[in-house]
Amino acid sequence: MRIKFEEWLIDQEIGIGANDLFEESIICYKASAYRAALLFSFLGFQTIIKQRIINSKPANDYQDGEWNQLKKDLLNDDKWDKLIIEIIQNKKKPIFNITEDLREQYSFWKNRRNDCAHAKGNAVSYPHVEGFWLFIQSNLAKFVVNGGMKFILQEIRNHFDPARTPAETAIEPIIKQIPFSIDKVDYKEFLLELKDFSLAQHSKSAYLMIDKNIAEMWYQLFKLPENYFVELVDFLVKDHSFCLTIIRRKPEMVKYFNNKETFIRMLWKKDLSRLDDYKVFIELLRHNLIPESQLNESFEHIFSILETPFFDEDSWWLVMSGGVNDLDKMVLLDKGFFTKFNEIAFEGEKIAYNFNWGNRNKELVIYYINEFGLNETLVTAINKALTSSNPPFKLRDELSYFYKNNQQTLELHIEISEKLSLKVPKLLSGLLAE
Structure with missing residues (x-):
């Protein structure tokens, strides 16, 4: 039976060396060898950090020669573990954009590792192993050269690179890392970068304005904690054109704009104009986003502006877009x-x-x-x-x-x-x- 940490590892790209160490750790944990489990887990974490530095371009304030020497030292079996500790604890010339609190947490676990390695008197049991695993799950994405935002953006680029990632791969594991990787103050900058990436990916087809997986990525962003959710809604409302583009590819997204009355009215009164926009209109009705006092006005407007192949069961267009299903019909009847x-x-x-x-x-x-x-x-x-x-x-x-x-x-x-x-x-x- 898999434990939660095993399930989490499946979705991570951490390299064979680190993965082998974590697998050893899990075997020891299940055998109640908790000191060995914590020791192997710490080595696995250290190995991930080492590989990230080796595979990264120079950090801020590091010259190429200095960076190359650092990477060379990390390949030395006698130096690398101690060097990783020094790198993480270095405040004057940091490689990772982490807080003092996170450094202190790392030092705590480094000391617990030493308890295990040197058979010190402090007791080590399963809560220590599980606690360190939680530390890894919560903070691994923050240990990225020059900061977590770049790491998340690169993870997203890799996700949408068909040479690296199958198209049906879920993006939720990457999105879930955002609160642990990107400070709230940097979230708007991240959204701007993500929007530019999204627009660069969209299809040239008139009816596939943006890849459905890109729209799904933005849909998943709404599931982040409330402070991120509010920032996202405000960001999209201010960029009306881009927001309309992704809503058309993921119409159920409109439910998250329930407190944006002006935006909703502009959506059905001004923006809906394409063959597939009936899908968006029905979602507005489904989630009661159009006030009852405006329903007749909205119907009259939609009848006057939208063509109706959405209702044609024999239309070629339905192969691509779908049509009226039983739930849609119930919504239309009810309203x-x-x-x-x-x-x-x-x-x-x-x-x-x-x-x-x-x-x-x-x-x-x-x-x-x-x-x-x-x-x-x-x-x-x-x-x-x-x-x-x-x-x-x-x-x-x-x-x-x-x-x-x-x-x-x-x-x-x-x-x-x-x-x-x-x-x-x-x-x-x-x-x-x-």
């Missing part, structure tokens, strides 16, 4: 979306009297018929749309295709028309199967 559409499109006969409006909502008209069936109001409005002097030709073609492939619905439409003494449009009567 009165379809009631308002019926009121405008059929009772108000806007599909007949507004050419652009009818064409824009053609898939939604078909979806409504499929979901709720025909009635006298619908049939009257559809007949007027098909027989008007300037019929919405895209809607006409959509209705023609639908009725041709749904003969029972077509027969019902003709039956209702005759009941109301309405002239059946030639387009429809000509579609009856012989």
